[in-house]
Amino acid sequence: MPNPPQMPKAPSPEEMTRWVRSALAHLYDAASLQTHPLNALLDADKTLDTITRAQRLRRLLLDGIESLRPRSTLATIPQAARAYAILSYRYVDGLTMDEITNKLSLSRRQIYREHEKGIEAIAVLLADQYSANQPPNPAASNLELAQVEVSRLRQSLRTESLSLSDVLDGVLALLSPMAEQAGVEVNVQLTPNLPNLPNVQADRVQLRQALIGVLAYALEIASASVRLNISSATNRVKVDVAASALKATPCDEDAADAECVELAIAKALIEAQGGQLAFTSNPTTWQAALHLPATQQATLLVIDDNADLVALFRRYLAGHQVNVIGITESERALQLAAELQPALILLDVMMPGLDGWEVLQHLQSTPETGHIPVVVCSVMKEHKLAHSMGARGCLTKPVSQGDFLEMVRRWLGDLQPI
Structure with missing residues (x-):
């Protein structure tokens, strides 16, 4: 009987910190991450292929940065949140130290x-994971990471009107060394009737991470x-990503393999913001279709x-640019939601006829409305x-103006005056 794989010797705190520092410095360099010494700790039994090792290490480091994110949503940055802000700006946004x-x-x-x-805090986090002696199961880690990510997002999500052009430019600049190393050309095209990229309603950091996950995966499998x-429809902006001349077999959308963890997380990030992300492939091309809510006079x-x-x-x-539409008939509400594509739905569960729980189930299970965030508003x-059941938030009646506006801003961003 073969001997079980030996766990590598635990590094000293100084060595772990040095490893984390070097891995962050090469966060989007797939070749460096594939052979990085941190992989010996995080994949001790060497069950992951080289591409998956790089993806998993990148995700663990990004999760480490996110773990430093403060719970408070205050505009000012308290001392305890400085490490998170600095690491996020440096390694997620790609800003220089100056x-x-x-x-x-x-x-x-x-x-x-x-x-x-911040680097020392992430080093401690990874060291604790190693000490727990629980090497992740490749099939399970994808689902577990996605579930943890979604749970955290629902607590910290803050959407705003973002320039998609600025976000994409930043992401592509961040990934340009990876594209050059892979010898892959990246082209951005607009539909003829869309001279400028429209603004989208999203959380900046989480949108960037989702785009990085999708595009990094595309660069890794394209040759x-x-x-x-980029195209635009009513209330939506669509980004189609196509990787051609594949050098690796793409994972299925519903697969739980470890190699798909970046796509599972990206999908969770986009859906948490009221968007949609789907993947398709054939023997020569892998495609991702990303739908985001466009910034305009929002409909509630x-x-x-x-x-x-x-x-x-x-x-x-x-006094704000929000169009409030009320509907008292639950059956008609389902049809209206599909037609209007509102930015947010407030739903009472105590409704005559089709009750609110049934309405929520229909909204979540219908393709035309499944992406729309629903907030339950009830005395219950x-x-x-x-x-x-899929609600993105709850308000308890009677609803104060402060609680109401806080919930609306969470999904619609800063409210623009008329």
Whole structure:
């Protein structure tokens, strides 16, 4: 009987910190990550292929940065959140240390000190994972990581109106060394009737991570080119990604293999923001279709049999570019949601006829409405049930203006005045 694989000797804290620092410096260099010494700890039994090893290590490092994210959504950055802000700006946004210094109005010495604190925190996190002696099962880790990511996103998501052009430019600049190393050409095309990229409603950091995950995967499996085509429809912006002349077999959309972890996480990131992400492939081409909500005068659909509540919500939003539409008939509400494609739905579960829980199930299971975020608004405090059925949030009646506006801003971003 063959002997079980021997776990490598645990590195010292200084060595682990040095490894994390070097891995972050080459975060989008697939060749460096494939042979990085951290893989000896995180894949001790060597069950992962080289591409998957690089993907998994990149995801663990990004998750390490995200673990430092503060729970508070205050505009100011407290001292405890500096390490997260600096690492996120440096390795997710691709800013230089000088740019971060100017952005945070801190001295270079403070920036480098907090940067080092963040790296040490991630090193401790990975060391703890190694000490737990639980090498991840490749089939399970994909699903587990996706579930953890979605759970965290629902607590920290903050959408805003973003320039898709700026976001894409930043992501492509970040991945350009990877494209050059792979010898893959990246082309961005706009449909003829779309002279400029429209703004999208999304969380900047999470949209960037999703795009990085999709495009990095495309660069890893393509041997010729990766093409991006941008188009726009009512309330939506579509980004089609196509990788041609494949040098590896793409994973299936529903596969739980470890090699698909980046795509599973990207899909969770996009869906958490009210978007959609789907994958298809044939023997020569792999494609990703990404749909994002466009920034415009948002429509808020209120499904409630109390017309006075709809009027109250309109008063709460008076002076802002939000179109509030109320519907009292649950059956008609399903049709209206598909037609209007609102940016957000507020749903009362105490409805005559088809009750709110049934409406929620229909909204979630119907392709035309499954991507629309739904917030349950009711006197019943069934928050766990609502979340388990796909609701993105809950409001308890009576609803104060403060709670209402906080929930609306979470999904619509900063409310623009009329």
